[in-house]
Amino acid sequence: MSSVSTSAAAAKGLDGVVVASTGISQVFGNEGRLVYRGYSIGQLAGKATFEEVCHLLWKGHLPNQVELDEIRSMMSARRALPEAVLATIKAMPASTDPMDDLRTGASAIGAALPISGPATYEQALTLTAMFPTIVATFDRLRKGKEPIAPRADLSHAANYLYMLTGNIPHESHVKSLDTYLVLLADHGMNASTFTARVIASTESDICSAVVGGIGALKGPLHGGAPALVMDMLDQIGAQNNIKPWIDRALDGHIKLMGFGHRVYKTTDPRAEILRTMAQQSSTPEFFALARGTEEYALEELHRRKSDQRLYTNVEFYSAAVLNSVGLDRDLFPSTFAISRVSGWTAHVLEQMVGNRLIRPQSEYTGRTDLVFTPVSERP
Amino acid sequence: MSSVSTSAAAAKGLDGVVVASTGISQVFGNEGRLVYRGYSIGQLAGKATFEEVCHLLWKGHLPNQVELDEIRSMMSARRALPEAVLATIKAMPASTDPMDDLRTGASAIGAALPISGPATYEQALTLTAMFPTIVATFDRLRKGKEPIAPRADLSHAANYLYMLTGNIPHESHVKSLDTYLVLLADHGMNASTFTARVIASTESDICSAVVGGIGALKGPLHGGAPALVMDMLDQIGAQNNIKPWIDRALDGHIKLMGFGHRVYKTTDPRAEILRTMAQQSSTPEFFALARGTEEYALEELHRRKSDQRLYTNVEFYSAAVLNSVGLDRDLFPSTFAISRVSGWTAHVLEQMVGNRLIRPQSEYTGRTDLVFTPVSERP
Numbered sequence: 001m002s003s004v005s006t007s008a009a010a011a012k013g014l015d016g017v018v019v020a021s022t023g024i025s026q027v028f029g030n031e032g033r034l035v036y037r038g039y040s041i042g043q044l045a046g047k048a049t050f051e052e053v054c055h056l057l058w059k060g061h062l063p064n065q066v067e068l069d070e071i072r073s074m075m076s077a078r079r080a081l082p083e084a085v086l087a088t089i090k091a092m093p094a095s096t097d098p099m100d101d102l103r104t105g106a107s108a109i110g111a112a113l114p115i116s117g118p119a120t121y122e123q124a125l126t127l128t129a130m131f132p133t134i135v136a137t138f139d140r141l142r143k144g145k146e147p148i149a150p151r152a153d154l155s156h157a158a159n160y161l162y163m164l165t166g167n168i169p170h171e172s173h174v175k176s177l178d179t180y181l182v183l184l185a186d187h188g189m190n191a192s193t194f195t196a197r198v199i200a201s202t203e204s205d206i207c208s209a210v211v212g213g214i215g216a217l218k219g220p221l222h223g224g225a226p227a228l229v230m231d232m233l234d235q236i237g238a239q240n241n242i243k244p245w246i247d248r249a250l251d252g253h254i255k256l257m258g259f260g261h262r263v264y265k266t267t268d269p270r271a272e273i274l275r276t277m278a279q280q281s282s283t284p285e286f287f288a289l290a291r292g293t294e295e296y297a298l299e300e301l302h303r304r305k306s307d308q309r310l311y312t313n314v315e316f317y318s319a320a321v322l323n324s325v326g327l328d329r330d331l332f333p334s335t336f337a338i339s340r341v342s343g344w345t346a347h348v349l350e351q352m353v354g355n356r357l358i359r360p361q362s363e364y365t366g367r368t369d370l371v372f373t374p375v376s377e378r379p
Numbered sequence: 380m381s382s383v384s385t386s387a388a389a390a391k392g393l394d395g396v397v398v399a400s401t402g403i404s405q406v407f408g409n410e411g412r413l414v415y416r417g418y419s420i421g422q423l424a425g426k427a428t429f430e431e432v433c434h435l436l437w438k439g440h441l442p443n444q445v446e447l448d449e450i451r452s453m454m455s456a457r458r459a460l461p462e463a464v465l466a467t468i469k470a471m472p473a474s475t476d477p478m479d480d481l482r483t484g485a486s487a488i489g490a491a492l493p494i495s496g497p498a499t500y501e502q503a504l505t506l507t508a509m510f511p512t513i514v515a516t517f518d519r520l521r522k523g524k525e526p527i528a529p530r531a532d533l534s535h536a537a538n539y540l541y542m543l544t545g546n547i548p549h550e551s552h553v554k555s556l557d558t559y560l561v562l563l564a565d566h567g568m569n570a571s572t573f574t575a576r577v578i579a580s581t582e583s584d585i586c587s588a589v590v591g592g593i594g595a596l597k598g599p600l601h602g603g604a605p606a607l608v609m610d611m612l613d614q615i616g617a618q619n620n621i622k623p624w625i626d627r628a629l630d631g632h633i634k635l636m637g638f639g640h641r642v643y644k645t646t647d648p649r650a651e652i653l654r655t656m657a658q659q660s661s662t663p664e665f666f667a668l669a670r671g672t673e674e675y676a677l678e679e680l681h682r683r684k685s686d687q688r689l690y691t692n693v694e695f696y697s698a699a700v701l702n703s704v705g706l707d708r709d710l711f712p713s714t715f716a717i718s719r720v721s722g723w724t725a726h727v728l729e730q731m732v733g734n735r736l737i738r739p740q741s742e743y744t745g746r747t748d749l750v751f752t753p754v755s756e757r758p
Contacts, residue, residue, distance in 0.1 A: 017390055037746075092491075198570055216577060217581070359393065371422060
């Protein structure tokens with residue numbers, strides 16, 4: 001059993017503080033390794049589908065053919081939104097941030113079904129099944145188009161792209177997106193997963209936990225920043241502008257998007273796999289720009305900040321992959337959530353086993369001896 | 380600076396782990412003392428209004444007359460709900476748990492205004508101002524009645540009761556509810572406040588943080604249980620049934636509602652103040668039943684579980700007070716949230732100062748060496 005000594009200062013970000021035992025996933029930051037239920041991510045990416053990985057995370061093992069048929073049909077049967085959720089999404093102004101829409105729509109699922117009591121596998125599956133429908137429905141409505149009903153004969157990834165456009169997506173796009181969904185499904189005790197577990201620890205319902213997870217994922221320090229990678233690549237624009245742009249940014253102490261991570265002290269294994277996907281599904285020009293930017297940025301970061309170990313993180317090529325399959329960049333965080341909800345729900349199910357309320361302490365820095373005076377006597 | 384040693388087991392509930400420095404409030408569990416910004420809760424309860432306490436929590440000091448006039452008029456001017464929030468509440472089925480409605484309606488505020496970027500005082504104030512309107516609007520709609528527009532000339536507490544009934548409330552009810560709102564406004568690093576701070580630490584917005592807080596507060600181990608106190612008192616029914624009912628419950632190892640707390644190892648100071656409020660606003664019969672139940676339960680708990688220090692917690696007389704001012708018992712948790720949102724938002728504003736992402740670790744209990752096999756080869 002690991003043991004760490006914490007002080008108020010050390011624990012501020014809970015760095016290194018172990019808050020739970022989990023059998024779901026682990027990040028081995030020094031080795032650049034991510035494991036889901038015993039499988040290194042490289043064992044799963046490009047081989048297992050998102051539905052198989054959902055089964056792995058929720059049930060603890062990859063499904064056999066009977067189990068896979070069952071989870072596929074259960075998920076596809078639960079994609080349509082309850083009327084109250086649809087009405088909620090329709091109430092959102094077209095200018096709504098898609099993460100605000102997803103947070104509100106997901107919360108409405110809890111009200112509409114309703115979702116209450118101890119978390120169940122079926123609730124986990126239902127929430128995960130409905131997330132793409134919330135995002136696609138809102139995206140269609142904000143563009144003045146009719147929402148497209150889900151198609152049960154398509155996979156989770158393919159159906160999401162189908163509901164966005166109304167067209168059966170290219171197989172290469174489905175493969176890229178499905179791999180992305182597998183790669184982002186879980187990642188140890190990240191902030192949104194931790195949020196979901198804190199909420200679940202009060203014995204609140206799984207929908208409340210997931211809604212909290214969306215709120216945390218929205219933050220730019222967590223899942224809210226991949227679009228900024230695309231903004232950066234747009235600003236760089238061409239290969240011959242990579243060096244001057246990055247030099248200028250680093251000279252001006254501007255943070256480069258897509259590099260560095262709290263836990264990884266070497267290359268994020270997901271970034272390596274996503275790089276391959278990006279190469280397959282992007283135009284050669286775009287990939288050359290992204291790859292050139294990555295290489296020069298790493299070279300300069302290592303030269304200028306040799307005390308830090310900054311490597312390409314998952315956001316960099318996530319942005320490239322999601323862009324290449326045709327997603328608007330303001331849908332990147334919601335698409336991250338479409339993947340991560342599988343992990344959040346697995347963690348909620350796990351938290352319920354031998355649950356203990358997560359209730360930490362704070363260090364009080366204020367006075368304790370003030371005496372009330374009526375408003376008329378206050379300075 | 381305090382220092383604790385934690386292991387995976389010890390940190391499971393983060394008991395005693397200091398996760399933040401705060402100047403907002405502190406619970407001194409061994410002394411039975413709660414302090415807001417330097418004032419013991421007994422200094423404030425019954426003297427300061429909820430609006431004054433909001434100012435205290437957000438700005439760090441009690442308002443002078445000019446500041447009080449300003450915060451009152453700012454809050455009363457922000458009570459009406461944006462159209463999209465109203466439409467969202469109207470979309471909720473009448474059977475919706477009021478906490479699910481509040482979570483969804485609060486989330487819709489973030490979409491409708493919208494709320495984004497670094498948290499501000501005005502956002503904190505706006506969310507707090509709108510909470511009673513969400514709860515009262517839904518309560519009217521589910522009863523088949525028209526929602527009642529807020530009245531700017533009423534206090535926060537009085538207007539909440541007014542929006543529920545359409546009648547100007549009794550002064551004694553306003554006083555009881557206002558005192559309740561003051562007492563529940565903040566409470567150190569409780570699970571919902573911690574949830575809000577974890578979400579805020581990703582640099583997500585204050586609405587996302589508050590929505591997470593609602594989800595955590597909904598849990599029966601946090602704010603979701605006060606109605607169960609009323610259910611217990613209903614079942615006891617009469618003074619002569621107190622002893623047999625409690626004896627039977629304890630013999631059957633049934634947990635009595637309203638006793639015990641993670642942090643307090645003596646009487647919760649809020650329970651003492653709420654007892655007085657309950658005595659003033661309840662019928663003599665009801666108060667005698669509640670008081671008699673409390674006294675006999677404590678006597679038996681101390682006799683049977685002499686190793687534990689179980690005292691009356693805030694839920695016991697919260698239930699009695701909220702019942703006495705005429706609230707349906709399924710509105711108790713939402714009314715708790717109407718108070719606590721002031722604390723959540725104060726903590727989010729504080730978290731933003733020198734923020735660091737809250738990203739803990741987990742202990743992995745699974746394997747790491749499994750090899751992928753295609754579905755056709757799985758057992």
